[in-house]
Amino acid sequence: MSNKLIDLVHISKTYGTNTVLDNLDLYIRENEFLTLLGPSGCGKTTTLRIIGGFETPDSGQVIFDGKDITALPPNKRQLNTVFQRYALFSHMNIAENIAFGLKIKNKTKKYIDDKIRYALKLVNLDGYENRMPDSLSGGQQQRIAIARAIVNEPKVLLLDEPLGALDLKLRQDMQYELIRLKNELGITFVYVTHDQEEALTMSDTIVVMNQGYIQQIGTPETIYNEPENAFVADFIGDSNILSGIMLKDRLVNILGTPFQCVDEGFGTNTPVDVVIRPEDVNLVKPEDGMIRGIVTHLIFKGVHYEMEVMANNYEWLVHSTDMFPVGTEVGIRVVPFDIQIMNKPISEDEEAVNIEA
Amino acid sequence: MKRRRLLAGPYLFWSVSFIIIPLFLIVCYGLTKADGGFTLENAAHITTPENLKALGLSLLLAFLCTLICLVLAYPLAMILSQSSISQSSFIVLIFILPMWMNFLLRTLAWQTLLEKNGVINTFLSFLHLPQINIINTPYAIVLGMVYDFLPFMVLPIYNVLIKLDKDMINAARDLGANSAQTFVKIILPQSIPGVISGITMVFVPAMTTFVISDLLGGGKVLLIGNVIEQTFKQGSNWHLGSGLSLVLMIFVIASMGIVNKYDKGQSGGSF
Numbered sequence: 284m285s286n287k288l289i290d291l292v293h294i295s296k297t298y299g300t301n302t303v304l305d306n307l308d309l310y311i312r313e314n315e316f317l318t319l320l321g322p323s324g325c326g327k328t329t330t331l332r333i334i335g336g337f338e339t340p341d342s343g344q345v346i347f348d349g350k351d352i353t354a355l356p357p358n359k360r361q362l363n364t365v366f367q368r369y370a371l372f373s374h375m376n377i378a379e380n381i382a383f384g385l386k387i388k389n390k391t392k393k394y395i396d397d398k399i400r401y402a403l404k405l406v407n408l409d410g411y412e413n414r415m416p417d418s419l420s421g422g423q424q425q426r427i428a429i430a431r432a433i434v435n436e437p438k439v440l441l442l443d444e445p446l447g448a449l450d451l452k453l454r455q456d457m458q459y460e461l462i463r464l465k466n467e468l469g470i471t472f473v474y475v476t477h478d479q480e481e482a483l484t485m486s487d488t489i490v491v492m493n494q495g496y497i498q499q500i501g502t503p504e505t506i507y508n509e510p511e512n513a514f515v516a517d518f519i520g521d522s523n524i525l526s527g528i529m530l531k532d533r534l535v536n537i538l539g540t541p542f543q544c545v546d547e548g549f550g551t552n553t554p555v556d557v558v559i560r561p562e563d564v565n566l567v568k569p570e571d572g573m574i575r576g577i578v579t580h581l582i583f584k585g586v587h588y589e590m591e592v593m594a595n596n597y598e599w600l601v602h603s604t605d606m607f608p609v610g611t612e613v614g615i616r617v618v619p620f621d622i623q624i625m626n627k628p629i630s631e632d633e634e635a636v637n638i639e640a
Numbered sequence: 641m642k643r644r645r646l647l648a649g650p651y652l653f654w655s656v657s658f659i660i661i662p663l664f665l666i667v668c669y670g671l672t673k674a675d676g677g678f679t680l681e682n683a684a685h686i687t688t689p690e691n692l693k694a695l696g697l698s699l700l701l702a703f704l705c706t707l708i709c710l711v712l713a714y715p716l717a718m719i720l721s722q723s724s725i726s727q728s729s730f731i732v733l734i735f736i737l738p739m740w741m742n743f744l745l746r747t748l749a750w751q752t753l754l755e756k757n758g759v760i761n762t763f764l765s766f767l768h769l770p771q772i773n774i775i776n777t778p779y780a781i782v783l784g785m786v787y788d789f790l791p792f793m794v795l796p797i798y799n800v801l802i803k804l805d806k807d808m809i810n811a812a813r814d815l816g817a818n819s820a821q822t823f824v825k826i827i828l829p830q831s832i833p834g835v836i837s838g839i840t841m842v843f844v845p846a847m848t849t850f851v852i853s854d855l856l857g858g859g860k861v862l863l864i865g866n867v868i869e870q871t872f873k874q875g876s877n878w879h880l881g882s883g884l885s886l887v888l889m890i891f892v893i894a895s896m897g898i899v900n901k902y903d904k905g906q907s908g909g910s911f
Binding site: 337356358368383384432 | 805807808810811812813814815816817818821825826829830
């Protein structure tokens with residue numbers, strides 16, 4: 284888990300006047316499931332295509348296993364890609380599709396036949412050898428695309444939003460399927476998606492990107508619980524992002540009320556962004572709350588109720604299994620550990636953009 | 641639904657009047673004698689030595705023309721499909737430009753260019769180079785046919801190539817194929833439908849032409865089209881002309897059948 288397998292050094296890429304990647308540095312460790320996550324246009328797919336060899340960076344280096352492969356064409360790279368729209372060869376049947384890479388490498392017929400059987404079993408599609416790609420459903424085609432890639436025993440599998448075209452239920456099944464595959468094969472996965480839930484479910488490491496810059500790198504838990512800036516907080520799940528002033532270590536003023544927190548080292552009287560997840564906002568009796576508010580919206584979401592509470596001129600988003608009808612006066616409590624303090628963005632690029640959830 | 645069908649009315653009228661009835665008449669004329677009795681004699685007339693020679697030459701020249709068009713068109717279509725919109729629209733313009741001119745005029749222009757004392761030979765003798773005398777030979781006919789029919793080969797191939805999924809090509813590269821292997825195993829098989837329709841659109845008119853062979857062959861080279869034309873116009877024998885036309889039609893349909901069968905054999909997975 285410690286070896287750097289892929290190292291991207293100072294990568295920049297521009298299309299016309301549009302800078303897609305600006306001096307990006309990123310390394311990917313062996314056996315890692317790394318997800319590049321971000322809104323469309325954030326540079327995640329370009330990053331993947333640079334690793335795959337389909338794009339050449341304007342500057343910077345791609346180091347693979349200690350060797351510089353920046354100028355190497357895709358067919359000379361020890362990695363394989365699963366494309367967003369599957370890209371199966373429609374004039375070949377399933378067996379020929381899977382055998383493609385192996386035939387190029389002049390493997391024996393027996394080796395190829397064994398590999399086809401093994402790969403089809405791995406993706407739960409035994410017996411599909413003679414079917415044509417068009418006769419398969421989207422989910423099946425995607426699994427064939429994965430089979431076609433892994434028979435070549437790549438060191439790294441690149442996946443470009445592979446589940447994007449599937450419906451919700453199938454997408455969830457495929458997520459578990461991919462985790463299982465990754466564990467069985469022991470190869471490194473680099474996965475591109477704009478779906479935060481997908482990223483949180485599958486990844487060892489998540490790289491959150493926006494406008495060509497990496498916003499945060501971390502485990503799913505870190506990204507969710509300790510977002511480094513308002514963009515990450517907003518992009519990963521629902522959150523209350525408030526302006527606050529750090530009064531001193533472990534004490535922050537939010538909307539005029541001082542709250543205990545656990546963060547230190549921001550100095551005194553520093554303006555900061557404060558993130559509080561909706562499930563961390565506790566609704567109590569008005570007299571027990573740190574601040575008081577009125578419930579303005581109530582929606583039943585299945586697992587929990589989603590409420591909006593107007594308090595201190597801010598509409599708090601609250602997830603709770605307890606229901607408070609619209610118009611009820613409630614108190615709001617937040618335990619210090621659930622308050623996440625972030626520096627205000629320095630440049631406009633880091634400014635949280637409005638993302639439709 | 642009924643109203644929709646009504647919209648097909650004008651075309652239905654057109655095709656019945658100008659396609660189906662004439663076709664029916666040709667079959668009628670072709671299979672009857674002057675006195676109205678049934679006969680296969682008209683069609684059998686194809687077996688006379690002159691007619692067989694004309695048919696053979698037509699097949700040969702049409703085949704050559706199709707082959708040359710294919711060799712010229714495929715690379716051009718590939719370049720077009722890979723270049724940016726602004727570049728390709730310029731190339732397409734240059735390429736389509738001659739098509740805006742009536743094809744009879746273009747063929748007449750070739751006649752003038754290729755004449756014994758025509759533009760090309762005058763220029764060549766000015767440079768003290770040997771003259772080329774291909775006017776009134778099969779070479780001139782092939783040249784004229786290629787010039788006239790080339791766009792019909794380029795466009796269908798271009799249409800297929802431009803719609804090719806770029807990720808399919810990327811996938812082939814990704815799986816280890818170099819550019820030559822990617823071409824042979826992915827691009828070529830994927831473009832077969834375009835090649836087939838290109839071949840059809842060039843071979844059929846080349847097989848049946850009589851104007852190009854008339855103008856560039858100087859009446860010395862007889863293709864089956866010329867034989868049929870002469871039978872109708874000079875011989876005024878509609879029965880014999882129709883009979884020969886039927887045979888030609890059968891040859892064209894058979895050729896297309898062979899091409900299509902070859903296509904099916906390809907896509908069945910000979911990889």
